[in-house]
Amino acid sequence: MKRSTYFNKFIILIIVLMTVGCDQASKELIRQKVEPAAFIPVIKNHLILTNVENTGAMLGFGQDFSPILKIFLLQALPMLLLLIMLYRTISKTNSNLLLISAFSLVIGGGLGNLIDRIAYGSVTDFFQIRLGFLRTGIFNIADVAVTVGVLMFVLLIVKGNRFTI
Template identity: 60%
Template sequence: MSSTRIRRWGIIVLVILNFGCDQISKNVVRKEVSPNDYIQVVGDSFILTNVENSGAMLGFGQNFPPILKIALFQVLPIMVLLVLLYRILKKKEMNLWLIVGFAFVIGGGIGNLVDRIAYGSVTDFFQIKLGFLKTGIFNMADVSVTSGVLLLLLLSFRKDKPVI
């Protein structure tokens, strides 16, 4: 098997792993955690809940008209994710860490996109409270996307820029 083929399979596996972790965790929460439960996992610092978000991050756009929601939260993400996936699959010379960052973004993006299409909302269930720091309620897809974006940002600050 050629190195290009191995690389492409590696990308697909990373995307599927991110997507799979997200979907499995959301299915468990939907089945095992009642809506709006407040379960203290680690004191009051790590909370498990079950909230449906019909908007984007932190509820942005929940009150948008349905056609605008479909355009912004389904059609546009499908196009962006397909272009990203196509580009990283076709690019022959790409830094491994860039591939990982993009694969995390794509896998997480697909996870939330599937929820929006299948359920009309995204299941969020984690919240972290550490002193004055308090996150919004999020899910594993959000963790994947955020991790991928942070990795890509970190790479963009390097002196020796990776090949894109």
């Protein structure tokens, strides 16, 4: 039984909007309730809650770029790429449901961080995982969505699915 293209478009928009909404709501809560650079153990010292403003990209990359370069590389270019991805994902609604879900998570996460960069000039990060010697960078819900979306995409490739977006 083939899914309706309207159903697929609905799923895409719901995933994108829910991802952006959860990301923005969590960041606003952190900005209001958690002091900058706080160290709040949530699960012993394994899951840490903090409040860090990242003016660069992943793990602070690009923090020292000039303002013009930052606007181009961290706002204009990502906006263009996310809009292209959204258009292509919505227009290819006959794709595998896991594939469009993966792309929708990446788009929603990307938009969540892009909103921060445009509105605040930085991205609010607040989680860190520490398991023995393993420590993640400080991240947020948008980062989790992008990571899960990319992992789903990789899993589909490993399983041998052929597709185009």
